[in-house]
Amino acid sequence: MILTTVNFVPGRKILEHYGLVSGSTVRAKHFGKDFMAGLKNIVGGELKGYTELLNESRNEAINRMVTQAQSMGANAVINIRFSTSSVAQGAAELYAYGTAVRVE
Amino acid sequence: MEGLIQIGGAVALLVLAMFTGSIIERRHYASIRAREAQFQNLPAIPYELPAGDEQPLAEVRMVMGSTVVSIDYFKQFLFGLRTLVGGRVSAFESVLDRGRREAVLRMKEQFPDADIIVNMRLETSTVSASTQKALNSVEVLAYGTALKYRK
Numbered sequence: 001m002i003l004t005t006v007n008f009v010p011g012r013k014i015l016e017h018y019g020l021v022s023g024s025t026v027r028a029k030h031f032g033k034d035f036m037a038g039l040k041n042i043v044g045g046e047l048k049g050y051t052e053l054l055n056e057s058r059n060e061a062i063n064r065m066v067t068q069a070q071s072m073g074a075n076a077v078i079n080i081r082f083s084t085s086s087v088a089q090g091a092a093e094l095y096a097y098g099t100a101v102r103v104e
Numbered sequence: 105m106e107g108l109i110q111i112g113g114a115v116a117l118l119v120l121a122m123f124t125g126s127i128i129e130r131r132h133y134a135s136i137r138a139r140e141a142q143f144q145n146l147p148a149i150p151y152e153l154p155a156g157d158e159q160p161l162a163e164v165r166m167v168m169g170s171t172v173v174s175i176d177y178f179k180q181f182l183f184g185l186r187t188l189v190g191g192r193v194s195a196f197e198s199v200l201d202r203g204r205r206e207a208v209l210r211m212k213e214q215f216p217d218a219d220i221i222v223n224m225r226l227e228t229s230t231v232s233a234s235t236q237k238a239l240n241s242v243e244v245l246a247y248g249t250a251l252k253y254r255k
Binding site (some may be wrong): 002003004005006007009010011029035037040041042043044045046047051054058080081082083084085086092101 | 117120121124125128129133146152161164165166167170171172173174175176177178179199206211222223224225227229230231240241243245247248249251
């Protein structure tokens, strides 16, 4: 599966469009990690626990999008965009969407 | 007496945050500058390739990098003071600047051999916490399409 953020696959011709595909996941924070982050927040710097958590979740969203594209018979997803929104205190939704296409 | 202890604790926390926060920030900037120098031959552009670019490609890959940076206690205190008079909050600007540059660097580190990263997008979102008052952090995500030309 080829993933790109441009509206074509560089170096290849698009044969067919399958429309929008998307994947999303809502994740809550681990209590222990949240507590550690609270301590870390006093001194500033990177909150590694959160970075990891959001990365994992985003990969999950991408996987769901890819699965949907595969089921349509696509071999590439182009023009991928991400969006993050907090739905509740301590929970975030990660959303990935793009256009499923078949390229040569 | 109890009030004094509470004030003393808050002041001690503030001083701790001020020192460690500035040390962490200085170290982070040093590391960012060093790595940016390393990647100066890998530009990341926010638009698609110009139509004239027809160089044969060896590889196309989506790359992404993200980081969550927190705003330390002292900066939050400065912000609290700033809200009294309004204006520019430079204490927060450096945090966002660090976050963005770090995210872009992590994105580049995913494919260091690429020639160019096109259509790069940056997204910033706040990570809310269970205790809103105590936690303020920002997530920055950078993503784009890395191209490697066939040579």
